[in-house]
Amino acid sequence: MIKVAVTGAKGRMGNLIASLVLQDKDFKLVGVTERETTGVIGKEFSVGVKFYSSIKEMPEKPDVVIDFTLPEATLKLLEEAKELKTALVIGTTGFSEEEKRKIEETAQEIPIVFSPNMSLGVNLLFKLVAEVTKALKDKGYDIEIFEIHHRFKKDAPSGTAMRLAEIIAENLGKDLSEIAVYGRKGIVGERKPNEVGVLAARMGDVVGDHTVFFATLGERLELTHRATSRETFARGAIVAAKWVANKKAGLYTMFDVLGI
Numbered sequence: 001m002i003k004v005a006v007t008g009a010k011g012r013m014g015n016l017i018a019s020l021v022l023q024d025k026d027f028k029l030v031g032v033t034e035r036e037t038t039g040v041i042g043k044e045f046s047v048g049v050k051f052y053s054s055i056k057e058m059p060e061k062p063d064v065v066i067d068f069t070l071p072e073a074t075l076k077l078l079e080e081a082k083e084l085k086t087a088l089v090i091g092t093t094g095f096s097e098e099e100k101r102k103i104e105e106t107a108q109e110i111p112i113v114f115s116p117n118m119s120l121g122v123n124l125l126f127k128l129v130a131e132v133t134k135a136l137k138d139k140g141y142d143i144e145i146f147e148i149h150h151r152f153k154k155d156a157p158s159g160t161a162m163r164l165a166e167i168i169a170e171n172l173g174k175d176l177s178e179i180a181v182y183g184r185k186g187i188v189g190e191r192k193p194n195e196v197g198v199l200a201a202r203m204g205d206v207v208g209d210h211t212v213f214f215a216t217l218g219e220r221l222e223l224t225h226r227a228t229s230r231e232t233f234a235r236g237a238i239v240a241a242k243w244v245a246n247k248k249a250g251l252y253t254m255f256d257v258l259g260i
């Protein structure tokens with residue numbers, strides 16, 4: 001039985017994941033967290049499972065913590081997980097480069113699965129985009145990334161769009177900070193050959209759409225993934241938690257978990 005804790009359990013992802021953990025016979029949910037100020041600390045999430053403000057307060061030490069919150073909450077969690085020697089599954093997005101380095105450092109001491117998107121479809125999209133970028137490099141194709149998410153999303157562009165941009169830059173042999181263009185306005189001039197546009201829209205209840213365009217004069221290739229339910233991410237996180245529970249320290253992605 002794997003002991004699991006879920007952070008941000010009042011949130012869209014945290015709530016769904018904690019519910020799936022409760023239904024899974026391989027897991028025991030030992031506690032969930034929320035912000036100290038929410039007024040739920042000490043109250044029951046479900047029968048026998050309480051809200052805590054830290055994983056350190058839980059009556060049983062979790063083997064794995066699943067985290068879909070905010071960067072500031074994840075950074076605090078890194079310290080606590082290091083102290084308790086607990087594995088982590090991090091789905092949170094919106095980290096700065098420095099914050100990502102902190103995750104890498106912590107993974108020298110504990111096993112961490114870190115991925116901006118836990119769905120199989122998006123992880124295949126990552127592979128496809130790498131292949132197509134390599135194949136079209138230096139052949140005059142413009143590459144642009146579009147993403148759409150629900151009106152409640154806090155970070156932009158999405159973590160997935162940023163990962164797509166990194167994959168494209170890696171496969172072009174370029175530094176992303178030198179080629180990324182985040183939106184356009186005014187007399188910006190003609191498009192430069194190596195620009196990679198990253199554009200974010202926010203509307204309604206869109207779960208998560210990502211398209212990468214490869215366009216040249218006379219044709220356009222579009223690779224699109226549309227998530228229609230958050231279960232696709234939540235189920236990916238559950239698979240990752242089972243996978244990482246007995247791994248040695250290291251930084252892993254969903255490629256490792258899914259074996260793709």
Ligand SMILES: NC(=O)C1=CN([C@@H]2O[C@H](COP(=O)(O)OP(=O)(O)OC[C@H]3O[C@@H](n4cnc5c(N)ncnc54)[C@H](OP(=O)(O)O)[C@@H]3O)[C@@H](O)[C@H]2O)C=CC1
Pocket residue numbers: 007008009010011012013014033034035036038068069070072073090091092093094115116117118119155159233
């Ligand atoms: N990797 C993936 O596959 C996916 C990643 N995500 C990412 O997951 C994250 C969460 O998304 P979503 O569930 O929609 O967001 P929500 O805002 O619905 O949920 C986040 C939850 O975390 C809580 N929280 C904030 N700070 C703390 C803290 N210090 N301790 C405990 N809980 C805290 C929030 O509370 P409060 O409301 O008070 O701030 C909220 O309940 C985002 O970064 C999103 O991009 C989302 C879907 C898939």
Ligand SMILES: O=C(O)C1=N[C@H](C(=O)O)C[C@H](O)C1
Pocket residue numbers: 093116117149153154157158159160161207208209
């Ligand atoms: O906030 C969301 O909802 C999502 N966030 C992730 C991201 O930023 O890439 C993944 C997914 O698209 C949903």
